[in-house]
Amino acid sequence: MTTAVAVPTETSRTAGTRARRRQRRRPSRHPDRPRMSVAGILAWGAGLLFFFPVLWMFTTGFKQEAEASTDPPTFLFLPTLDQYRAVLGRDFVPYLLNSLTASVLSTVLAIVLAVPAAYALSLAKIPRWRDSLFFFISTKLLPPVAMILPLYVLATNLGVLDNVTALAMIYTAMNAPLAVWMIRSFLAELPKAVLEAARVDGATWSVEIRSVILPMIAPGIAATALICFIFAWNEFFFAVSLTATQAATVPVFLVGFITGEGLFWARLSAASTMAALPVILAGWSAQRWLVRGLSLGAVK
Amino acid sequence: MKRARTWLPGLLLVSPSILLIGVFVYGMIGWNLRLALSDQHRPIQDADFVGLVNFIELWDEARWPGAVRNAVIFTVVFVGGALFMGWLLGLLLDKGIKGEATLRTIYLAPMAVSFIATGVVWRWLMNPAPADRATGLNALFVELNLDFLVNNWWTNPEFGMAAMALPAIWQLSGYIMALFLAGFRGVSEDLREAARVDGCSEWRVYLYIVMPQLRPVTLSVVIILGHMSLKVFDLIIAIAGQQIIADVPAVYMWQMVFEVRDPAVGATIASYMLIAVAAFVVPYLIWSIRKERSEGR
Numbered sequence: 321m322t323t324a325v326a327v328p329t330e331t332s333r334t335a336g337t338r339a340r341r342r343q344r345r346r347p348s349r350h351p352d353r354p355r356m357s358v359a360g361i362l363a364w365g366a367g368l369l370f371f372f373p374v375l376w377m378f379t380t381g382f383k384q385e386a387e388a389s390t391d392p393p394t395f396l397f398l399p400t401l402d403q404y405r406a407v408l409g410r411d412f413v414p415y416l417l418n419s420l421t422a423s424v425l426s427t428v429l430a431i432v433l434a435v436p437a438a439y440a441l442s443l444a445k446i447p448r449w450r451d452s453l454f455f456f457i458s459t460k461l462l463p464p465v466a467m468i469l470p471l472y473v474l475a476t477n478l479g480v481l482d483n484v485t486a487l488a489m490i491y492t493a494m495n496a497p498l499a500v501w502m503i504r505s506f507l508a509e510l511p512k513a514v515l516e517a518a519r520v521d522g523a524t525w526s527v528e529i530r531s532v533i534l535p536m537i538a539p540g541i542a543a544t545a546l547i548c549f550i551f552a553w554n555e556f557f558f559a560v561s562l563t564a565t566q567a568a569t570v571p572v573f574l575v576g577f578i579t580g581e582g583l584f585w586a587r588l589s590a591a592s593t594m595a596a597l598p599v600i601l602a603g604w605s606a607q608r609w610l611v612r613g614l615s616l617g618a619v620k
Numbered sequence: 621m622k623r624a625r626t627w628l629p630g631l632l633l634v635s636p637s638i639l640l641i642g643v644f645v646y647g648m649i650g651w652n653l654r655l656a657l658s659d660q661h662r663p664i665q666d667a668d669f670v671g672l673v674n675f676i677e678l679w680d681e682a683r684w685p686g687a688v689r690n691a692v693i694f695t696v697v698f699v700g701g702a703l704f705m706g707w708l709l710g711l712l713l714d715k716g717i718k719g720e721a722t723l724r725t726i727y728l729a730p731m732a733v734s735f736i737a738t739g740v741v742w743r744w745l746m747n748p749a750p751a752d753r754a755t756g757l758n759a760l761f762v763e764l765n766l767d768f769l770v771n772n773w774w775t776n777p778e779f780g781m782a783a784m785a786l787p788a789i790w791q792l793s794g795y796i797m798a799l800f801l802a803g804f805r806g807v808s809e810d811l812r813e814a815a816r817v818d819g820c821s822e823w824r825v826y827l828y829i830v831m832p833q834l835r836p837v838t839l840s841v842v843i844i845l846g847h848m849s850l851k852v853f854d855l856i857i858a859i860a861g862q863q864i865i866a867d868v869p870a871v872y873m874w875q876m877v878f879e880v881r882d883p884a885v886g887a888t889i890a891s892y893m894l895i896a897v898a899a900f901v902v903p904y905l906i907w908s909i910r911k912e913r914s915e916g917r
Binding site: 360363366367433466490578603 | 629630631632633634636637638640641643644645647648649651652655708709712713715717718719722723724725726727728729730731732733734735736737738739740741742743744745755790793794795798799802847850851853854857858861869870873874877878883886887889890891893894897898901909913
């Protein structure tokens, strides 16, 4: 059963919609209508507008401060790494390591918790029981402000204020519901026949999870992990509330930097670009699932 | 015994998650509520139960009504703006445009990045500095001789929060676009074709055939955006810092807890926010669970 890894990335249902979509698009409803090009121009214009802030941030980070303050911004300049050096000179690396630790640790923990939970929820026989558990888990959507004060008191009493591991625990609690929901939606798309065949062959549920289900939903788990990583990496509220000098993460550093360096656009851009790069890469490879993750499977 | 065998493994598999969420979410919410109902106005102090006094007195605080007003303006502009932009972009892409995949990536890109990281761009774009030091959009307006458009953005005491919603609209429009596009594509082509055969013009097809079928998507979008905007914190901190002009409940709460150090008032604000968000989220959850069940999964 180890060869089952070759299961296609797209589960049958999404592949079906895709194929339908493609087929519908190709004969194109109205192949040579002029209106389509108007839509195209508008869409690409909007694309440029959407892209401009990212482009500005990326390019400005490679400028000297004097060039960065010209208006309109120049896009022809001699790139320099001075700003990056300046940011790294501000002890940026410890923050980066804290962010990495908190994000990776919490992502791994969230997945380890979520896979069995999602399995149990998607295969439970009693709908009412399943729904209430599911509801319980999903209430994570409630705002973090409602939990921060007790968490702060708790962390103070336990002596884990300003501690990366404690922060990772909170991120795990924050991401686990999301991971459960996403993995559950991937499980729901598995062909039932395969599972039944495994059971007929006498597989226990642990064997079933390890050698049948896991290989089949591996791409889904990877996508879920990327999304958990993005959310943990971007998280600011808990980080700024529960950390100080030892465990502060990149967003906390950035806010301090913004306050301190107000109008040094080039330097701020360099710092922001460094903070954004990991999630832009992760987001780019998981963009299809980003949507599903945020809407908790309600919209595919 | 036989029944236990059917549900016990399942329960064991879910229980770690249940425990974690039970403690970190429900435990903390309960504790927070207890603080909100007490008179603990200093971090270390014996507290008595005072009922809803804090909830009533909060409305006499000078800052609170302003923060609520800002949150409402922000929510209206943000939800309306992102809804419209997302719908428009989805509609454009539904037409089958060259390079659709690239455009989708571009529209979605802002979503992966936090407000904190994109804050610097928007501080530059919406910099309220006077004309000689103008940057970003104000400088662009001067350049184009559109001086009447030059404005002080989020520092405007009346409607500054409307400008504050711009970065949020930019960030979420791509996501809303993806939801609407999925919705548009979900409307059967046969149905559209039938309407066309009956002599409907293309925009009438959208108005009378496609739009009515998008009501569920629109509802999810409003709920998702609404609950996000009530919680807004990062964006405000990244662009305005803790200036009172851009005060929102989350920033107010944060300052009461971590700077003024008044647990009772902080917990009260948090409780109000919890209630507001729950009003959006709980019906949404019930609705989506029901929908899933009716789809037979």
